Amino acid sequence: xxxxxxxxxxxxxxxxxxxxxxxxxxxxxxxxxxxxxxxxxxxxxxxxxxxxxxxxxxxxxxxxxxxxxxxxxxxxxxxxxxxxxxxxxxxxxxxxxxxxxxxxxxxxxxxxxxxxxxxxxxxxxxxxxxxxxxxxxxxxxxxxxxxxxxxxxxxxxxxxxxxxxxxxxxxxxxxxxxxxxxxxxxxxxxxxxxxxxxxxxxxxxxxxxxxxxxxxxxxxxxxxxxxxxxxxxxxxxxxxxxxxxxxxxxxxxxxx
Amino acid sequence: xxxxxxxxxxxxxxxxxxxxxxxxxxxxxxxxxxxxxxxxxxxxxxxxxxxxxxxxxxxxxxxxxxxxxxxxxxxxxxxxxxxxxxxxxxxxxxxxxxxxxxxxxxxxxxxxxxxxxxxxxxxxxxxxxxxxxxxxxxxxxxxxxxxxxxxxxxxxxxxxxxxxxxxxxxxxxxxxxxxxxxxxxxxxxxxxxxxxxxxxxxxxxxxxxxxxxxxxxxxxxxxxxxxxxxxxxxxxxxxxxxxxxxxxxxxxxxxx
Numbered sequence: 001x002x003x004x005x006x007x008x009x010x011x012x013x014x015x016x017x018x019x020x021x022x023x024x025x026x027x028x029x030x031x032x033x034x035x036x037x038x039x040x041x042x043x044x045x046x047x048x049x050x051x052x053x054x055x056x057x058x059x060x061x062x063x064x065x066x067x068x069x070x071x072x073x074x075x076x077x078x079x080x081x082x083x084x085x086x087x088x089x090x091x092x093x094x095x096x097x098x099x100x101x102x103x104x105x106x107x108x109x110x111x112x113x114x115x116x117x118x119x120x121x122x123x124x125x126x127x128x129x130x131x132x133x134x135x136x137x138x139x140x141x142x143x144x145x146x147x148x149x150x151x152x153x154x155x156x157x158x159x160x161x162x163x164x165x166x167x168x169x170x171x172x173x174x175x176x177x178x179x180x181x182x183x184x185x186x187x188x189x190x191x192x193x194x195x196x197x198x199x200x201x202x203x204x205x206x207x208x209x210x211x212x213x214x215x216x217x218x219x220x221x222x223x224x225x226x227x228x229x230x231x232x233x234x235x236x237x238x239x240x241x242x243x244x245x246x247x248x249x250x251x252x253x254x255x256x
Numbered sequence: 257x258x259x260x261x262x263x264x265x266x267x268x269x270x271x272x273x274x275x276x277x278x279x280x281x282x283x284x285x286x287x288x289x290x291x292x293x294x295x296x297x298x299x300x301x302x303x304x305x306x307x308x309x310x311x312x313x314x315x316x317x318x319x320x321x322x323x324x325x326x327x328x329x330x331x332x333x334x335x336x337x338x339x340x341x342x343x344x345x346x347x348x349x350x351x352x353x354x355x356x357x358x359x360x361x362x363x364x365x366x367x368x369x370x371x372x373x374x375x376x377x378x379x380x381x382x383x384x385x386x387x388x389x390x391x392x393x394x395x396x397x398x399x400x401x402x403x404x405x406x407x408x409x410x411x412x413x414x415x416x417x418x419x420x421x422x423x424x425x426x427x428x429x430x431x432x433x434x435x436x437x438x439x440x441x442x443x444x445x446x447x448x449x450x451x452x453x454x455x456x457x458x459x460x461x462x463x464x465x466x467x468x469x470x471x472x473x474x475x476x477x478x479x480x481x482x483x484x485x486x487x488x489x490x491x492x493x494x495x496x497x498x499x500x501x502x503x504x505x506x507x508x509x510x511x512x
Contacts, residue, residue: 003426004406025409027428045403045410045427048436052427055439059466066442147301150260152499153281153458153480154301170259171301171308172283172460172482180304183311186322202409204428210315224409226428243408 001046001076002026005227010251012131022250027205027226030074032056033082035090043204043228049074053081062093120212123237125193126255127217133162134196134220138244141198142222144168148200157181158198159190159216165198166190174201175210182214192216203229203242212236217255220244225252257302257332258282261483266507268387278506283461283482286330288312289338291346299460299484305330309337318349376468379493381449382511383473389418390452390476394500397454398478400424404456413437414454415446415472421454422446430457431466438470448472459485459498468492473511476500481508 009022028046032039032053044052050072057063068089074081085093137160147154147170157177159167167190169180178199185192196218197211203225209232211219218239225233225242233240233253240252265278284302288295288309300308306328313319324345330337341349393416403410403426413433415423423446425436434455441448452474453467459481465488467475474495481489481498489496489509496508 003403023406025403025407025428042429042432044429044432047427048425048440051425051436051439051443052432053439054443055435055437058438058442059435059469063442066445147259147281150279151281151480153482169304169307171303172281172458173298173300176298176300176308179311179315180307181311182314183307183309184304186314186319187307187310189322202428213315224407226409 001028003045003047007227007230007252010254011248012251013248015132017131017251022252024225024227024230024252027228029079031080033080034062034093035084036082043206046076049076049081053083057083061096063089120209120236122235123212123215123217123255125215125217127194127196127239129196129218129239129241129254130162131249134241134244134249135247137165137196137198138220138222138249140165141168142245145170145200156198156200159185159192160196160198161194166195174199174207177201178207178210182210185214196220202226203240205229205232208232208238208240212238220249257284259301259303263483263486263508266510267504268507269504271388273387273507278508280481280483280486280508283484285335287336289336290318290349291340292338299462302332305332305337309339313339317352319345376465376492378491379468379471379473379511381471381473383450383452383495385452385474385495385497385510386418387505390497390500390505391503393421393452393454394476394478394505396421397424398501401426401456412454412456415441415448416452416454417450422451430455430463433457434463434466438466441470452476458482459496461485461488464488464494464496468494476505
């Protein structure tokens with residue numbers, strides 16, 4: 001299965017835009033079934049999936065030895081992995097409530113969106129972007145990232161108008177930084193629907209969906225998007241910009 | 257509350273080591289209680305915590321307006337936030353099983369370790385590091401990171417001996433890449449206890465604990481650690497190296 005997908009994008013630099021082909025990492029959804037019961041869904045790279053399944057079970061204490069696995073059967077097309085444990089261990093896994101114990105972080109985030117009640121809709125409101133203003137905001141955004149500048153260990157997120165940063169937050173987690181922005185906007189009654197989200201973090205499908213639920217039409221990252229993020233942005237009519245740094249950026253999708 | 261903590265570390269570069277003070281990002285644990293019931297624990301940066309709490313509840317559909325929140329009371333010393341919703345919404349939150357719906361990714365990872373049965377123990381086996389060999393491994397590690405080189409959107413992880421890379425994996429998630437390594441080691445019967453873990457990702461407490469559970473004495477990252485990661489590595493007698501790139505590295509803790 002492909003781990004990289006090609007997209008036709010626009011590269012902006014020094015006042016001009018050029019069409020280009022760009023390699024984007026594939027985000028794949030794998031649902032693990034343990035003895036026929038659904039255990040967890042991981043967002044991952046579709047490679048070494050048997051190792052991933054064994055590692056997750058091992059890491060969470062569901063198994064202690066390779067011998068406790070009777071079989072791991074990965075179906076790449078379906079995005080499923082069926083695991084059969086030997087009988088003694090299956091009883092133990094049942095008793096520990098493996099489902100409750102397993103919740104993965106970072107990229108391997110358990111998909112939470114489907115369990116959420118609020119689905120994102122196509123964004124109708126159009127927000128025309130000015131690439132040079134975005135790059136100017138990027139420079140301000142980087143200067144504001146004090147914890148990152150001092151420690152190298154934090155993500156930044158901002159809500160911006162065309163001309164300025166309205167809200168700015170930092171956190172060790174890129175999801176947390178985004179939640180802080182939307183939480184603050186909610187508490188302070190700031191409408192995000194005509195604004196832009198800037199983030200230092202990678203753009204996964206979950207991040208895009210969170211922005212889409214708040215009807216933010218434009219999302220800008222200094223890092224890479226996944227293929228799923230680009231596909232969702234296109235479907236929901238959002239402008240998605242990646243690698244916005246050093247006076248350049250890649251425009252993956254643009255509102256129509 | 258401090259969001260940055262100072263550590264006395266060794267900086268290695270060009271064959272020499274120097275003592276230095278280094279700023280490390282603070283990793284803070286916040287447990288959210290919704291109407292007196294424990295909801296979720298987030299690992300985060302202790303800043304704008306009321307915004308974080310509101311954002312998480314909002315993002316997951318527990319609330320739809322600020323007016324549905326009666327009160328958010330954050331106790332920084334305890335690491336707790338108590339949220340009271342207005343009566344109608346509290347009944348709704350009860351019915352949607354908010355606890356099941358909320359599972360955070362990336363840094364905001366729900367803490368899973370405490371629910372796991374296997375606690376890491378102090379590592380007694382000593383593994384002497386050779387800084388120049390580690391830097392040579394770093395160069396090999398970066399060259400092997402094909403998906404990252406092509407897309408900028410993947411994390412790498414490797415299990416290394418003193419001289420070579422034994423296992424190498426890439427994934428969109430830094431946790432997944434680590435799980436793949438330990439899963440593969442388990443399936444192929446490779447003992448990680450005398451080896452080193454290399455990762456491109458940041459070192460949070462959860463990553464260190466996962467390595468500690470497998471008794472890996474040395475963990476090397478090209479990115480930053482959190483304060484909690486450094487504290488745990490010290491407590492468990494592990495060598496923790498950060499910012500290993502470009503012929504330099506920071507040695508935060510060293511096995512004794």
